[in-house]
Amino acid sequence: xxxxxxxxxxxxxxxxxxxxxxxxxxxxxxxxxxxxxxxxxxxxxxxxxxxxxxxxxxxxxxxxxxxxxxxxxxxxxxxxxxxxxxxxxxxxxxxxxxxxxxxxxxxxxxxxxxxxxxxxxxxxxxxxxxxxxxxxxxxxxxxxxxxxxxxxxxxxxxxxxxxxxxxxxxxxxxxxxxxxxxxxxxxxxxxxxxxxxxxxxxxxxxxxxxxxxxxxxxxxxxxxxxxxxxxxxxxxxxxxxxxxxxxxxxxxxxxxxx
Numbered sequence: 391x392x393x394x395x396x397x398x399x400x401x402x403x404x405x406x407x408x409x410x411x412x413x414x415x416x417x418x419x420x421x422x423x424x425x426x427x428x429x430x431x432x433x434x435x436x437x438x439x440x441x442x443x444x445x446x447x448x449x450x451x452x453x454x455x456x457x458x459x460x461x462x463x464x465x466x467x468x469x470x471x472x473x474x475x476x477x478x479x480x481x482x483x484x485x486x487x488x489x490x491x492x493x494x495x496x497x498x499x500x501x502x503x504x505x506x507x508x509x510x511x512x513x514x515x516x517x518x519x520x521x522x523x524x525x526x527x528x529x530x531x532x533x534x535x536x537x538x539x540x541x542x543x544x545x546x547x548x549x550x551x552x553x554x555x556x557x558x559x560x561x562x563x564x565x566x567x568x569x570x571x572x573x574x575x576x577x578x579x580x581x582x583x584x585x586x587x588x589x590x591x592x593x594x595x596x597x598x599x600x601x602x603x604x605x606x607x608x609x610x611x612x613x614x615x616x617x618x619x620x621x622x623x624x625x626x627x628x629x630x631x632x633x634x635x636x637x638x639x640x641x642x643x644x645x646x647x648x
Contacts, residue, residue, distance in 0.1 A: 396458070396648070397458055397460040397461035397475075397648075398460065399460050399648065400412075400459075400460045400473065401459075401460070403473070405440070407440040407441070408439050408440060409459065411437050411438075411439065411440060411446065411574070412446060412459035412460070412462050413459045413646065413647045414437070414574045414575070414632075415435060415436075415437040415446055415459075415462060415499075415574055416457050416458050416459045416461075416462060416646040416647065417574075417635075417636055417639055417646045417647075418435055418437075418499075418501070418574050418577070418578050419435060419448060419454040419455075419457040419646075420454060420455055420457065420639055420643045420646050421578060421635055421639060422435070422454050422501075422503065422578075422581075423453070423454035423455040423643070424455075424638075424639065424642060424643055425582075425585075427503045427505050427581075427585065428453070428454040428455075428503070429503065429504040429505075430453065431448075431450065431451055431452065431453060431454075431480075432480070432504065433483075433502050433503045433504055433566070434447055434448055434479075434480055434483035434486070434487060434502055435447070435448065435499065435500070435501045435502070435574075435577070436483075436487040436491065436499065436500045437498060437499045437574055438491060438497075438498040438499070439464060440498075443466070443467050443491065443492075444464055444465065444466050444467070444472060445464070445465060445467075445487065445488075445491050446462040446463065446464050447462065447463055447465065447479050447480075447483060447484075447487060448462065448463070448479070448480070448483075449461050449462070449463050449475060449476075449477030449478075449479070450477055450478050450479050450480045450483075451477055451478075452477065455643060457646070458645065458646055458647075458648045459646065459647055459648060460648060461475075461477075463475045463477055463478075463479050465479060465484070467488050467491065467492055468488075469484045469488065481542055482540050482541040482542055483502070485541040485542065485543070485544060485546060485547060486500070486502055486541050486550065486568070487500050487502075488547065489546075489547035489548075489550045489551050490550075490551070490554065490570050492547070492551070493551045494554075494556075494570060496572055497570040497571060497572065498571075498572055498573060498574070499569075499570070499571055499572075499573060499574040499576070499577035500568065500569070500570045500577065501568065501569045501570075501577040501578065501580075501581050502562075502566060502567070502568045503566055503567055503581065503585075504565070504566040504567075505566070505567065505585055505588070507585060507588040507589040507591075507592050508561075508566050508567040508584070508585060508588050509564070509565065509566055510588070510592050511561065511588040511591055511592065512561050512562060512563045512564060512565055512566060512567070513563065513564055517532075517534060517561055517563075518532060518561060518584075518587060518588065518591065519591055519601075519603065520603050520604035520609055521587075521590060521591050521594050521601055521602070521603065521604070522586070522587050522590040522591070522594075524583050524584075524586045524587035524590060525587040525590070525591070525604070526604060526608070526609065526612050526615065526616075527580075527583050527587075527612070527616050527626070528559045528580075528583060528584050528587050529609060529612060530609075530612035530613045530616055531557045531558040531559055531613075532557060532559045532560070532561065533553050533554050533555060533557040533559065533560045533561075534553065534560065534561050534562075534563060535549070535550050535553040535554065535560055535562050535563075536553075536563055537562065537563050537564040537565055554570065557570075558570055558571055558580060558626075559580060559584055567581065567584050567585065567588070569581045569584060571626060571628070573628055573629070574628075574632075575626075575628025575629055575631070575632035575635075576626040576627075576628035576629075577628070578628060578632075578635070579626040579627065579628040579631055579632075580626045580628075583626065
């Protein structure tokens, strides 16, 4: 069985800040694989290169569990590769991620997945319902962007930008889930929360009985509750969970920091 050819290390070719971003982004890809949320090679996570408008994204053709810090592809907002790589990038991934990075200076990481639970909820006309504590976190900052087919039309970028606005979570009907946060850790924890909320909704609905919705007065206070539990007014508290997630990854899927 052939393994992916290891990418030559680029650690000495980039700044220390970019290298750390590469390590964290590669870890995020592997955590998605570890949780079973990958879709072969067909979803994507991007992270802004510190101090620039360029971003890093997965090499199109590598499985998420194979991705390393050095194999990530660096592109500018026009999609032009800025360092040599034998891989191209997913054109639909470019459309979605460049759209967010163009207009959201507060967002350094955009995470997009196609999980069964996420797609199932995205196909429901009412979208995510206030059925779980996890949904409370999401509903405080949730947007929707209607399906326009595979995201190959660059004209869609403006509509996606308008629909996302200043939100951190997005459900793409008939398609999947997206998070956009100031850090890679927050984007991952945000996706963990959104995915868990979708799983809980599908499982609750499968019982075929009347469901209990979270009262509106609690939903109205969601932002304050989220800030209290995450110790952050803008993020998900990813910095609290990230070191433990990396320890788990080092035990079960090491090699990302290469």
